[in-house]
Amino acid sequence: MKPLNEVIAACPPSGIRRFFDIAAEMDDVISLGVGEPDFVTPWRIREAGIYALEHGYTTYTSNAGLPALRMLICSDLQQRYSAEYEWDTECLITTGVSEGLDLALRVLLNPGDEVIVPEPCYVAYEPCVAFAGGTTVRVPTRWEDRFTVDVDVVAAAITPRTKAILIGSPANPTGAVQPRETLQALARLAEKHDLYLISDEIYDRLTYNGSHTCLGAVPEARERTVVLGGFSKAQAMTGWRVGWICAPQAVAELCVRVHQYTMLCAPHVSQLAAVEALTSAETDVSEMVADYDRRRRVFVKGLREIGLECPEPDGAFYAFPSIRSSGLDSETFAERLLKEQGVAVVPGNVFGPSGEGHVRCSYATALPQLETAVDRMAAFLQSL
Template sequence: MKPLNDVIAACPPSGIRRFFDIAAEMDDVISLGVGEPDFVTPWRIREAGIFALEHGYTTYTSNAGLPELRRLICEDLEKRYGARYAWDTECLITTGVSEGLDLALRVLLNPGDEVIVPEPCYVAYEPCVSFAGGTPVRVATRWEADFAIDPDAVEAAITPRTKAILIGSPANPTGAVQPRAALEGLVRLAERHDLYLISDEIYDRLTYDDTHVCLGAVPGARERTVVLGGFSKAQAMTGWRVGWICAPQAVAELCVRVHQYTMLCAPHVSQIAAVEALKEAEGDVREMVADYDRRRRVFVKGLREIGLECPEPGGAFYAFPSIRASGLDSETFAERLLHEESVAVVPGDVFGPSGEGHIRCSYATALPQLEEALVRIDRFLGSLR
């Protein structure tokens, strides 16, 4: 048989899923792993989806998505962050942010182009760059600096083949929210070297001190920046698969072109539910964010009390404590914790070399479960002493 695609064949399976496939076969496991809200989609949003089904909204929409939804997204970005995009030419609805990332990379990259990816980062970033024909180039961030991106370190990684910089803020796995100064430095860098910026902002609403900066609103960024967002996290709509891209018209038009030949459109029912989410569910979002904040404070305090240094996550719903004091590497720590105490976490090195010595713990689970997890982790640490 002729060989299959070399790039895809060389891509390892997700380091996140391996642990949770094991955990699924075990009893009494507390999972702090998968990045999914434990909230059900708020009722008013579900009701809008039910209404849409009952009234026959089961057809295709336009390729770019429902005009009302695109208008609402652009209005929200301008009101919340001062980022201005034309809903009819610079915004499209995607089947989740994952598709948005894939579209952006396919449109921006030619074979061999390099994309700088500060890490630790979401596990899909590097594979998606490779699938689009590009070459990911890692730049380390440090937990001692709260995982802030250092523009000087990024600049040192630029070559004549560099095409773009891909960041996520608030970040998975670290919970880091990039400070304005770091983002402004990246924009100046992109202007100086004529680079594109791709900003994954799926966790924008999940910040705890209102420090999120939309990269598209930073002076000088707009004409070279692709902003990605969606409804999975803050609105607890993971299974509805609704995301969006806002980008300069030339980029957005080509994203629609790929989208119309591959995905065609995001689900009609899901888009109607997303309209309801933006129009009526702000109170629900605030309640969920407040609950995550309570969990964050309890869990991070608990990690520190049992002897694990942990940076304060400014956003998302992940803690990224250091486990270096245990004497174990990240994968060994996670494996033994799962088998000995039935707590599932993700080893930090699956997010990049800078993640070694850490584990990712999602606090998007009920507070009693988080408290029991802390008891079990403490017991596990005691067994190592």
Template sequence: MKPLNEVIAACPPSGIRRFFDIAAELDDVISLGVGEPDFVTPWRIREAGIYALEHGYTTYTSNAGLPRLRELVCADLANRYDAHYAWDSECLITTGVSEGLDLTLRVLLNPGDEVIVPEPCYVAYEPCVTFAGGAAVRVPTRWEDGFAIDAATVAAAITPRTKAILIGSPANPTGAVQPRPALEALVRLAEQHDLYLISDEIYDRLTYTGTHTCLGALPGARERTVVLGGFSKAHAMTGWRVGWICAPRPVAELCVRVHQYTMLCAPHVSQLAAVEAMTSAEDDVTEMVADYDRRRRVFVKGLREIGLDCPEPGGAFYAFPSIRSSGLDSETFAERLLRQEGVAVVPGSVFGPSGEGHIRCSYATALPLLEEALGRIDRFLRRE
């Protein structure tokens, strides 16, 4: 047989999945590994989806998505962050933020272009750059600095082939919220070197300490920035697969062009549910965010009390404690904790070299389970 695609074949499987496979073989496992809300999609949103099905909204929409949903997304960005995009030419509804990232990278990159990716970062960033023909260039961040992106470190990684900088804030896996001065420094750097900025802001509503800064709203950023967002996290709509891209018109138009040949459109029913989410579910979002914040405070305090130093996660729903005091590398720690105590976490090393010495724990889990997990981790640490 002729060989398959060499780029894809060379890409390793997700480092997260192996631990889920082990967990599936065990009984009485508390999973802190899944980056997914434990809330069911709020009823009013589900009801809108049911209504859409019952009334036959099962056709394609326009490639770019329902005009009403695009209007709402752009109005929300303007009202919340003073970031202004034209709904009819600079906004695209995608099948989740994952597709939005894929489209953006395909449009921005030519073969061999480099994308600077501060890490630890979401596991899909580097593979998606590679699949689009680019080369990911990692730059480290430090937990001692709250995982803030240092513009000088980024500048040292820029070469003539650098095309873009890709960041996530609030961040998966660290929960770090990039401070505004750090983002402003990145914008100046992008202007100086004529680079694009790709900002994954799927966790923008899950911000607990301070405020979220939309990168596209910063002076000098708009014409070179692609902002990605969606409904999966704050609205507990992971399975509905609805995201969006807001970008300068030349970029957005080409994203639609790829989208129309590969995905056609996001699901009609899901888009109508997202309209309901934008118009009627603010109280639900506020309630869920407050619950995440309670869990965050309890869980981080508990980690520190059992001897795991944990940076304060300002956003998302992840804690990223240091496990260096255990003397174990992160993969060994995670596997032993799972097999011995039935607690599933993700080793920090799968998110990049700077993640080694840490584990990712999702606190999108009911508070009694988080407290039980803390007790099991404490028992594990005492044994080790």
């Protein structure tokens, strides 16, 4: 038979999921791996979804999404971050942030274009660049710098084929939050070399040591930035599949064009639930963020006490401790910890070369489970 798509065939399976396929076949496993809130979607949001179903809101919406939801998103960005977007021409609703990333890359890239990606980074970035016909150029970030982006390193990676810089802040897997000064410097660099910026801000509400900077609010970045956001993390709505893109009109229009042929629209019921999330669920979000903050401090303190160096992450819900003191590489550490103590973590190297020597631990799980996980990790380290 004729060969299948070579780019897709060459893409390896997710390094995150491999460990959870193993964990699923084991008993008494504490999972610190999947990046999903352990909270159920707040009741008032679920109730809005139930109401929508009961009243027959099961049709398509416009391709760009419900006007009411787009208005609320743009209003929220303006009030929270002073980012100005026109709801009718610069905002669209996507089926999760994953689709938003795919749309942005397909619209921005031509075959052979390069995208600079600071790593460690979310595992989907490089495959999505490849699926859009581009080439990922990885640039390292350093443990010593708390994994903030070194703009000089980014500048040194720019070539005539560079088209865009893709960053996530707050970051998965490190929890790093890029300082406003770094984002401003990246914006000036993009302006100098006529590059686009793609900013994955799905964890924007999950910051603990200062406010989040929306890249679209940085004046130098406004006309060359695609901002991606959604409801999966802060509102605990992973399964509802609602995200959004805010971008300059020319980019947003083409994103809608691809979206209308491939996805048509995000689910109507989910969009109405997202409207409720933005209008009535702020108290729920604040309570969940406060709980993550408590878990963050307790879990990181526990990791340090058992001998694993780990700075407190500034955002998201991941700790990224160094496991170099164990003498094991990341893959071996994660495999043995799972098999010997029943704690599932993700080896840092699946997020890029700079992640080697670390593991990702999600603290989006109940505090007693986190404390038990630390005890088991301590026993594992003592057995080495």
